[in-house]
Amino acid sequence: MLQVNEIRENFERACEGLRKRNIPNPDALLQQVMDMDDKRKQTQVERDSLQAESNALAKQIGQLMKSGKREEAETIKEQTAAIKSQVKALEEQYSSCENSLTQILYSIPNIPHESVPAGKSAEDNEVVLQDGQIPELSPTQKFPHWELIKKYDIVDFELGVKITGAGFPVYKGKGAKLQRALVNFFLDEAEKAGYHEVQPPIMINEESGYATGQLPDKEGQMYMASEDGLYLIPTAEVPITNMYRNEVLAEADLPKKNAGFTPCFRREAGNWGAHVRGLNRLHQFDKVEIVQITHPDKSYPTLEEMSLHVQQLLQKLKLPYRVLRLCGGDMGFTSALTYDMEVFSAGQERWLEVSSVSNFETYQSNRLKLRFKNQDRKTVLAHTLNGSALALPRIVAALLENNQSERGIKMPKVLVPYLGFEWIS
Template sequence: MLQLNYIRDNRDTVIERLGVKNFKDLDLVDDIIALDEKRRKVQSESDAVAAEANSSAKQIGDLMRQGKKEEAEAVKSKSAGYKEQIRLLQEELETVEQELHDKLIQLPNLPHTSVPQGTTAEDNEVAFEHGTIPTLPEDALPHWELATKYGIIDFELGTKITGAGFPVYKSKGARLQRALINFFLDEAEKAGFKEVQVPNVVNEASAYATGQLPDKEGQMYHVTNDDLYLIPTAEVPITNIYRDSIVKEEDFPIKHCGYTPCFRREAGSYGAHVRGLNRLHQFDKVEIVQIVHPDKSYEVLEDMSQYVQSLLQKLELPYRVLRLCGGDMSFTSALTYDMETYSTAQKRWLEVSSVSNFETYQANRLKVRFKNTEGKMQLAHTLNGSALALPRIVATLLENNQTDRGIKIPSVLVPYTGFEWID
């Protein structure tokens, strides 16, 4: 959530940056500023009446001690309406504050000045490319056919048990999943991230705090009887560890990683581009999260991008890094890098990670603060990234490493899989 004082003091800048994100309801900014002025006016009136009431109470007490009962009763009669005035003003204040809050949460985060203009994924900037796209024979198979050929992923069985988008991993397919999870967690530990195991469901307050609600409500699985949400990413429970917390400046950077299954409804997703592992309703992912000093967050973002790239390099996958344009960014992000690997059999790039800096947007909702060197409370910055999401990693590993003998496992994974080939 944007900070109210920043909106008030930087109206034109806020409108200009929201335009980069293609946010249409720019009148909301002026509505918020007007409501804030009304809120302060009502608060001032309430404070003034309360001050008068306190003054009258003191005067009545003084008069009674002096034995001036009639004068005391006169003052009491005159001040009888103060309590009701305060009650009415407080009710008005609560109404205005709720309306202000409801409008504030409709504003997305402001994009960083480096975010390019654009409306769709086609407008994203390619910041970096690495590796050579392998040359496959003409009869190379897409991963869903390879999965069936080698009996490692059963899409039809998953549909039978649950529905489309819930595959069953078998034999070496299941071991490959476990190998990737353990590899990613071990690499994160080496990079200084402390592992946590968190719940796979969260309450409404947690989903709100990281920005999933109200923006992504339709994309989350909701357990209605308990009013809980299945997590779309481990970012939600991990970041919420620090909700309503005052952290110590000397503890920065706070670094966590965690493995969880992730659940996304992906409503409206259909077509060839979502076939096989390209888009699932349930998938595994290792997430990295950092809470840092505001002065360091963009340096940390670059470090996190380099870290994710190092994983792709160790897996020997060709990849590229995109700087997302304003129109393709998430509601909560200030700057996002996407990492994509090239699926040679499908002849297309597949997103496997997003690394984002949220600046104070999540921290303001979470109330994650620290006391700076001047002794003042200040909001921290939060960042997170996929390191990595498994489905499309598996898809490109299967497709790019297919040979006449079978599928060759990258050497870095062999100690985790216990096998060199899927054949």
């Protein structure tokens, strides 16, 4: 969540940023935040001084009791009753101030970076670059992946429906091997780029959900095991970033670079339509995630570095891709700047989002209480970033569609050592 002090210091910039997110009347909203914070401070001052008074009296009583002056102690005791009830009232007022301040801050998204274009929807995203060869498929061999997987019997949706429900496919034979190969390839590449591999839990508690911003914003998007109060992760970002919740790192420890493979679970409530057939949208899918914790001065160069890492994966897989700078209206709640990577899938003739790389600046670390000690020995909030590198299903879709031919589907060279075969046929 946003820091009130930052809002104070950069009021105009903050308002402008929220306008980019199409938030109506940001001036009034942020003014309200500052007023609530003022109220909070004022209440704290009142409470603290009264508490100090009460503490002093208690101390006096202690001393009197010690020296045997019972009666004097009793007299002072009587005075404390009034103060005590006042303290209690102020205490309640303070926590109600704090709660409503937190509530309103939870409802305000991150301030977009200067470079974020204004815009309402995905149509206003800015194409930063496009690379790779868009394949020209013959009209007789131009199938969408949901037909190809049936033909080669490598992913079975019906079987998944039987076991679980829609959106939980069963990968079979070479389809299953392709999953395994991609995961290993992505993890190896991440390791080469200096990421430390971790395998985190795929269920998280409520606190973790709040800390990275999935809660309360995306409550309905996560599966929940209500008996135990745990959520299935929508992305490895949540457990991996939460490894650093309530930590104070040394500046020399930065950047922290972690990568992990996990299945991801999304309810995608109300998100289904004709364009989400096959592997385009699932309730469970596999993803390798890269996460960095950086010094605030380094987070934007790091974002570029991460974007480049993802692009290199796509280049190695020989997939045509483009990079989008998301507009204010399409960007995630907690992000300050997001690049989406899309691959062109020739069977559907559509661009498919396969990665999203974001800088959250201090929005997450403020909730996480993730800080580091700087050279002046001050504890300051670190910046957090993450990105998919990569999400599997749409990569699989594009690989199948783009590499199809009469002979079968040719696997990209880099995957062959992982797969042990070259063709799905």
